Amino acid sequence: MEDNRRLLRELPSVDEVLMQLTPNIRNSLPHGLLVEQLRAVIAQLRERVLTGQPVSQEELSPEQVSHQALQSAYAYWEPNLRPVINATGVVLHTNLGRAVLSDQAREAILEVPKGYSNLELDLNTGERGSRYSHVVELLCRLTGAESALVVNNNAAAVLLALNTLAQGREVIVSRGQLVEIGGSFRVPEVMAASGARLVEVGTTNKTYQRDYRNALTEDTALLLKVHPSNYRIMGFTRETSLEELVALGRETGIPVMEDLGSGFLVDLKPYGITGEPTVQEEVKAGADIVTFSGDKLLGGPQAGIIVGKKKYVDQMAKNQLTRALRVDKLTMAALEATLRAYLWEPEQTVELIPILRMLTMKTEVLEKRARQLAARLQQLFDERVIVAVEPGVSQAGGGSLPMLELSTTLVTLEPVAGKVEKWAAGLRRGRPAVMARIAEGKLVLDLRTVLDDEEESLIEALTKYLPLA
Ligand SMILES: *Cc1c(COP(=O)(O)O)cnc(C)c1O
Secondary structure (H helix, E strand, O other), X not given: OHHHHHHHHHOOOHHHHHHOOOHHHHOOOOHHHHHHHHHHHHHHHHHHHHOOOOOOOHXXXXXXXXXXXXXHHHHHHOOOOOOEEEOXXXXXXXXHOOOOOOHHHHHHHHHHHHOOOOOOEOOOOOOEOOOOHHHXXXXXXXXXXXXXXXXXXXXXXXXXXXXXHHOOOEEEEXXXXXXXXXXXXXXXXXXXXXXXXXXXXXXOOEOOHHHHHHHOOOOEEEEEEEOOOOOOOOOOOEOOOHHHHHHHHHHHOOOEEEEEEOOEOOOOHHHOOOOOOEHHHHHHOOOOEEEEEOOOOOOOOOOEXXXXXXXXXXXXXXXXXXXXXXXXXXXXXXXXXXXXXXXXXXXXXXXXXXXXXHHOOOHHHHHHHHHHHHHHHXXXXXHHEEEEEEEEEEEEEOOOOOOOOEEEXXXXXXXXXXXXXXXXXXXXXXXXXXXXXXXXXXXXXXXXXXXXXXXXXXHXXXXXXXXXX
């Protein structure tokens, strides 16, 4: 009892602790936050004393109290959204922010919002302009389409297109294309939200042009083709080609729309990446509307891009929803810079756009980087970790190119003692955070998605955060 009273008397006050901090430290955090954390530490100590838990003299010192409070205040003060080193080899990792932006796109994001901009002003005429004007001409030139519009993401693009062209009317879709993409985008649900009525035709594995034809009614507003993105049906299958849909559309005067999902603007066949049409191929094949994401294979910011016939795009631009789905100047700045990279020759574009660079990275380069990393890690970890180099496969991710097997070379780390899950957790919580894969009791690193200038930080994080005991 006597002891407790003495300890309580020794508890420092907030002011006492603040006084012994240097002005530099005191001013490195918002005052309110620091005081809040100090109060919390002191309250905790008081509680421990009152409930008879052991409290040492040292813990009550202003130095110890401030040390604890500063630690939690600094932890709180760190940004929640922060960079992560992606060592998973999944190029378009939705949880890790999808496309890594090009230098040019990042520069545009820094430059444009520093001051005012001509977001909605035509500098030539001094008249009010459209925020979309900055990219429409580029999108038309790159895709061959008549017109273009940009919204917040591809889900929004599909919603807007359906709402504009088919609200209260029927949209015909193959049963094989009623897909779910990443949980938050399901074709039937987006359709319902748009006010359009879904008319399913064909079967899961086979749908013919005649299935669409037989489903036509007075109320048919649109023929919709949806890219199956993250899944494929193998074996006994038949999908109606875009050309067949376009032929039916032309014959009946009904527009054809394709939700392309990813949307390549450059043909990567010379790099061995096949099976994915480019946007320009689909426009050329006659699709009246094509929608795709800005942050998938295009390699830009999150956006939904709509290209196609001017009369339909104009209708969409006038829809009230467009105002609600519109993109901001940061997105516009990054998107314009990203699109400009496609004006270069394809080999140059691939070098400028990080995700294209990653997808086309040569196997020899990946192997060399992996061997160098493995050698350094083995040296750093000596006998405590079994470091190996193994052939493996990276993924495009983001629902793109699910069948694509990108050969890579993996560095695997196996603990001599301890659990690899603990390693992964340690790396995830580190500064910088690192995301790796776990397979067969080993930590697996794929350098395809690790930027050149991140390699040193990766090694540092590995040495710092792997609990080797
Ligand atoms: C990814 C995808 C979407 C959703 O696009 P977001 O840009 O993520 O909104 C819609 N349709 C298809 C076919 C997709 O692949």
